[in-house]
Amino acid sequence: MISQLSINATRQGLHEITAEVAAVVNESGLREGLCTLFIKHTSASLLVQENADPSAARDLELWLNRLVSENDQIYTHTNEGPDDMPSHIKSTLTASSVAVPFVDGRLTLGTWQGIFLWEHRRTDMQRNIIVHIGA
Amino acid sequence: MISQLSINATRQGLHEITAEVAAVVNESGLREGLCTLFIKHTSASLLVQENADPSAARDLELWLNRLVSENDQIYTHTNEGPDDMPSHIKSTLTASSVAVPFVDGRLTLGTWQGIFLWEHRRTDMQRNIIVHIGA
Amino acid sequence: MISQLSINATRQGLHEITAEVAAVVNESGLREGLCTLFIKHTSASLLVQENADPSAARDLELWLNRLVSENDQIYTHTNEGPDDMPSHIKSTLTASSVAVPFVDGRLTLGTWQGIFLWEHRRTDMQRNIIVHIGA
Numbered sequence: 001m002i003s004q005l006s007i008n009a010t011r012q013g014l015h016e017i018t019a020e021v022a023a024v025v026n027e028s029g030l031r032e033g034l035c036t037l038f039i040k041h042t043s044a045s046l047l048v049q050e051n052a053d054p055s056a057a058r059d060l061e062l063w064l065n066r067l068v069s070e071n072d073q074i075y076t077h078t079n080e081g082p083d084d085m086p087s088h089i090k091s092t093l094t095a096s097s098v099a100v101p102f103v104d105g106r107l108t109l110g111t112w113q114g115i116f117l118w119e120h121r122r123t124d125m126q127r128n129i130i131v132h133i134g135a
Numbered sequence: 136m137i138s139q140l141s142i143n144a145t146r147q148g149l150h151e152i153t154a155e156v157a158a159v160v161n162e163s164g165l166r167e168g169l170c171t172l173f174i175k176h177t178s179a180s181l182l183v184q185e186n187a188d189p190s191a192a193r194d195l196e197l198w199l200n201r202l203v204s205e206n207d208q209i210y211t212h213t214n215e216g217p218d219d220m221p222s223h224i225k226s227t228l229t230a231s232s233v234a235v236p237f238v239d240g241r242l243t244l245g246t247w248q249g250i251f252l253w254e255h256r257r258t259d260m261q262r263n264i265i266v267h268i269g270a
Numbered sequence: 271m272i273s274q275l276s277i278n279a280t281r282q283g284l285h286e287i288t289a290e291v292a293a294v295v296n297e298s299g300l301r302e303g304l305c306t307l308f309i310k311h312t313s314a315s316l317l318v319q320e321n322a323d324p325s326a327a328r329d330l331e332l333w334l335n336r337l338v339s340e341n342d343q344i345y346t347h348t349n350e351g352p353d354d355m356p357s358h359i360k361s362t363l364t365a366s367s368v369a370v371p372f373v374d375g376r377l378t379l380g381t382w383q384g385i386f387l388w389e390h391r392r393t394d395m396q397r398n399i400i401v402h403i404g405a
Contacts, residue, residue, distance in 0.1 A: 002302055002371050002378075032137055034171055034267045036304055036369050040380035042320045048231040050177045050223060055212035059220050060227060062209050067202075067337075074332050077325035085329050088320060092330060096318040097369040099171050099232040101137050101267040108137075108265045110175035130378045132304045132371040134269055134404055167272055169306055169402045183366040185312045185358060190347035194355050195362060197344050202337075234306050234367040236272050236402040243272075243400045245310035269404055 001028050001133040009044065009119035009127050012083070014057045018107070018114045021131065025102050028133040035107065036099040036132040037115070043087030044119050044127050045094040051114025064090055087120035094118060136163050136268040144179065144254035144262050147218075149192045153242070153249045156266065160237050163268040170242065171234040171267040172250070178222030179254050179262050180229040186249025199225055222255035229253055271298050271403040279314065279389035279397050282353075284327045288377070288384045291401065295372050298403040305377065306369040306402040307385070313357030314389050314397050315364040321384025334360055357390035364388055 005020050025035050039046050050056045068089045070082040077085045100115065101108045109115070117127055140155050160170050174181050185191045203224045205217040212220045235250065236243045244250070252262055275290050295305050309316050320326045338359045340352040347355045370385065371378045379385070387397055 002373055034269060036371070038370055038378065040378065040383065042318070042380070042383055047227060048177070049227060053212060056220065056223055059210050059212045060223060063203075063207070063224055064227075066209065068333075072333070074336065075329050077323060077329045085326065088326055088330060089333055092317060092319060092334075093228055093363055095230065095365065099234060099267075099369060100173055101171070101265045103137055108173065108175065110177070110263075113175065113177055128380075130371045132369075134304060169404060182362060183312070184362060188347060191355065191358050194345050194347045195358060198338075198342070198359055199362075201344065228363055230365065234369060234402075235308055236306070236400045238272055243308065243310065245312070245398075248310065248312055 003131050005129045007117050007127045009125045012119055012122045013061050014116040014118055016051055016114045017117050021115050022107055024131045031105050032103050033135045034099055034101050038097045038130045040128045042091055043121050045091040046098045047094055047116045047118050048098055048113055050112050052112040083122045090120045138266050140264040142252050142262045144260045147254055147257045148196045149251040149253050151186055151249045152252050156250050157242055159266045166240050167238050168270045169234055169236050173232045173265045175263045177226055178256050180226040181233045182229055182251045182253050183233055183248055184251055185247050187247040218257045225255045273401050275399040277387050277397045279395045282389055282392045283331050284386040284388055286321055286384045287387050291385050292377055294401045301375050302373050303405045304369055304371050308367045308400045310398045312361055313391050315361040316368045317364055317386045317388050318368055318383055320382050322382040353392045360390045
């Protein structure tokens with residue numbers, strides 16, 4: 001069973017999509033199995049991370065922005081803007097696919113875990129994530 | 136088929152769990168399929184890496200500890216201790232889920248590959264990993 | 271359904287394997303499902319990334335080579351050559367498994383997405399990737 005989530009990523013940073021993914025699992029009718037997400041983009045990525053304290057997400061974004069800076073002398077791939085090549089690197093360091101098992105129709109996330117789309121561009125983007133539900 | 140592994144991570148660093156995962160595959164009775172692991176935590180992660188020479192694991196830990204240092208001025212999420220925010224970053228740079236196919240009831244790991252829980256906190260933690268076995 | 275791809279990685283860097291993976295999906299006869307790749311090595315890794323502009327791949331390689339340098343004073347695992355320990359670190363920061371759903375017998379990759387083997391060693395290597403096709 002395969003479906004698609006379309007997420008409007010209105011700003012650079014983490015966008016929680018746990019509720020949207022949980023809804024897909026619920027609609028599948030399957031009680032137990034594996035939910036695999038795949039993002040169809042190379043300048044945004046997927047992450048399972050803490051969703052309780054917003055300061056954790058903010059620090060994470062700041063840290064990665066410092067590690068992968070814009071306007072690095074090393075870049076030659078610059079025709080799509082100064083935030084494009086850093087976005088490819090950031091998506092490389094995180095994940096294009098993540099898998100979360102579910103039991104009793106519910107994702108087996110830990111208490112403070114959420115699933116996030118990480119938008120690496122600084123512009124408003126529409127992002128598509130494919131969701132596969134398997135037994 | 137879904138089960139849970141509980142691992143006592145007694146120190147910061149890599150803890151090999153290959154034998155525990157292989158046992159779950161064996162107990163499933165399935166001969167061929169996909170074994171997917173998901174860790175229910177955001178300050179520990181999963182890794183497939185060399186298990187032959189302990190110096191590789193040690194260098195890897197030292198390198199990541201240097202890249203993601205404690206007491207970085209950038210952190211505001213500090214109320215859970217100086218090793219907490221670095222742990223979230225380290226888990227972000229590694230993986231919360233990994234998938235390993237199995238054939239003839241055995242994981243298709245390479246000769247020197249092992250599956251590891253990477254504990255990023257410096258305290259003794261109990262960690263839970265969900266194991267999904269699919270056809 | 272499990273098969274193996276053998277890729278001759280003739281140089282350090284990204285080697286696109288999208289066509290090889292698509293062929294495995296096609297040969298499976300399944301119209302819809304999940305294709306999961308697992309690499310049996312710890313000094314090469316898997317990546318889904320832009321395949322349109324070669325400058326993106328080149329910048330990515332240069333950036334990671336700078337972050338994970340050879341001849342770092344921290345390394346003690348040096349008996350397999352100066353490019354070995356950096357290769358383990360690079361594979362740790364990228365992925366050993368990736369999953370891509372397929373629909374109508376075709377991978378659901380975005381327009382400019384390709385699947386790559388990332389060879390981290392500087393020598394000519396034969397690399398094996400296990401492909402699992404599930405419903």
